[in-house]
Amino acid sequence: MIPLEDIGGESCEPVSGFVDTIYYAERNDFTTINDPKKMCDPVPANVATSFADLATITPDHVFKAGKKFFKVETVTESGNIKSVQIGEPGRGLYQNDYVYKISGSEAEVLGYLRWIKNKKLVVLVEEFGTGNVRQLGSSKFPARAKGEHIVEGLAEGENAATITITDKNFGPSPIYKGDILTVIAP
Incomplete structure (x- = not known):
């Protein structure tokens, strides 16, 4: 059982926003995807002791x-x-949506939109203000993507892909504190 805690208060610099780089991998590229601790589990080490x-x-x-x-x-x-x-009282979950844009209409951008549409993903995004790395997609429920691309008629108009990454989880997209492996070790 998690003891109740006092939470909230003033934050030193409560700014919002995200760093302009995200990280993604296919869910089946992992041997282990870790999750936050549980509310209840037969193994005491798997149970959360704090919010x-x-x-x-x-x-x-x-x-x-x-x-x-x-x-x-x-x-x-x-x-x-x-x-x-989301969900009925007593069996609620959270739906997490991360929306981002990629500028341009290069073949790589359009190909990425085609590739990502049916993939099961794990996606990491870093908050600008806190530096927290938030995760969408988990060991049990992958993140999924939906995209759209627009090139407006005006020369100064938008030319970008808008992608929405969605997952469902027990809570808001959790904070990942592990390493973000972007280079394959030799």
């Missing part, structure tokens, strides 16, 4: 040999995460 335990992933995820996270450079200040409680 923070319920929203934090501390051990590193483990990739299969030759696999890693890949990066996407996003349009600065285009991303946002929204976590909404």
Whole structure:
């Protein structure tokens, strides 16, 4: 049982926003995807002892040999995460949506949209203000993507892909404190 805690108060610099790089990998590229601790479990070591335990992933995820996270450079200040409680009382979950933009209509951008549409993913995004790395997709429920691309008629108009990454989880997208492997070890 988690003891109740006092939470909230003033934050030193309560700014919002996300860094303009996200990281993604296919869910089946991992041998182990760690999750936050549980509210209840037969194994005491798996049970959270604080509110923070319920929203934090501390051990590193483990990739299969030759696999890693890949990066996407996003349009600065285009991303946002929204976590909404869903489900009936007594069996609620959270749906987490991260929306971001990639500028341009290069073949790589259009190909990425085609590739990502049916993939089961794990996606990491870093908050600008806190530095917290938030995770969408888990060991039990992958993140999924929906995209759209627009090239407006005006020369100064928008030319970008807008991608929404969605997952469902027991709580808002948790904070990942492990290493983000972007280079395959020799």
